[in-house]
Amino acid sequence: MKQESGQTLVEFALVLIFIILPLTLVFIEVSIVLYEYVALTNAAREGARAGSVYLFVGDPGGSSTAPDTGRSTSVATTVSNTIGPLIPPPPDCDGTTSTTTCRIAYGVSSAPIPDPLRSTDAMTVTVAHTHTLLFGAFGGQIGLQAQAAMKIEPSTVISDTGP
Secondary structure (H helix, E strand, O other), X not given: OHHHOOHXXXXXXXXXXXXXXXHHHHHHHHHHHHHHHHHHHHHHXXXXXXXXXXXXXXXXXOOOHHHHHHHHHHHHHHHHHHOOOOOOOOOOOOOEOOOEEEEEEEOOOOOOOOOOOOOOOEEEEEEEEEEEHHHHOOOOEEEEEEEEEEEXXXXXXXXXXXX
16 A cells, blocks of 8 residues: 555646646637637628728719728728737738738629719628637647628718818
């Protein structure tokens, strides 16, 4: 009996190292990945909503460049504000950071005359993030992506003095 007194401690150490600790790390990693996916989904949805209700003030002059620039800035600001603390926000929805991208795509217009304000066109916001597994210890990565599409609300040209 005296020779077996340390057996329980050795068995516990082996179970801890090879079973409990890896399972705990996997549980933490899966939780972080799920959190990031939900944050990306929420950011894409909020960005699409901000872009769909964006109201351009001024005269676009027949070109969608100015309204699209303002809409892109509105979407990027909303995405950055809602993306969450674990994901670095993209600087805009035309550029990228090392791990996060944001893109805006417009659907084909069904209007017979092109509308520079893109009223009733479909707009899709895609937010993607590359997650490094196990805190970067092993260098593996997972690509996460979320996408949301909404129709742009109808609008008219509004000047500083009103419609």
